Amino acid sequence: MAYIEGNKEKGCIFCQKPQADKDTENYILYRSTWVYVLMNKYPYNNGHLMIAPYRHVPSLRDLREDELAELARVLRKCEIVLEEVFHPAGFNIGINLGKAAGAGFAEHIHVHIVPRYQGDTNFMAVIGETKTIPELLTSTYQKLLSYFK
Ligand SMILES: [Zn+2]
Numbered sequence: 001m002a003y004i005e006g007n008k009e010k011g012c013i014f015c016q017k018p019q020a021d022k023d024t025e026n027y028i029l030y031r032s033t034w035v036y037v038l039m040n041k042y043p044y045n046n047g048h049l050m051i052a053p054y055r056h057v058p059s060l061r062d063l064r065e066d067e068l069a070e071l072a073r074v075l076r077k078c079e080i081v082l083e084e085v086f087h088p089a090g091f092n093i094g095i096n097l098g099k100a101a102g103a104g105f106a107e108h109i110h111v112h113i114v115p116r117y118q119g120d121t122n123f124m125a126v127i128g129e130t131k132t133i134p135e136l137l138t139s140t141y142q143k144l145l146s147y148f149k
Pocket residue numbers: 012013014015016055056057107108
């Protein structure tokens with residue numbers, strides 16, 4: 001239900017969230033000059049992060065060199081923080097470019113960082129129990145926030 005309701009959000013969440021000045025409510029963990037890091041509200045796994053530029057652009061070719069360089073540096077920071085906090089066995093890092101590739105918000109590029117743990121393939125157990133998600137997200141947010149700082 002939470003997932004279905006979430007899809008009804010109007011407009012571009014990757015533009016709205018950083019402008020809202022509610023970083024805790026929006027699970028924004030880190031802001032740099034051109035990009036920011038937020039937690040996915042519907043995580044595939046514990047610690048599922050996303051990096052997005054502030055600018056509303058759909059693909060890598062639209063990013064300036066400084067945005068692209070910063071995106072890579074922040075991606076590295078996410079890897080380091082997630083390793084320190086959760087000690088995952090691996091990561092899936094990727095971008096869904098276009099609706100056909102599975103992008104929920106195809107108009108605003110964002111990178112997914114999904115930590116992987118041994119035996120975590122049944123991710124439905126994580127997203128299925130919707131009542132546990134708010135607490136899980138909040139505690140994960142606070143834990144990660146201290147490391148990003
Ligand atoms: Zn946008």
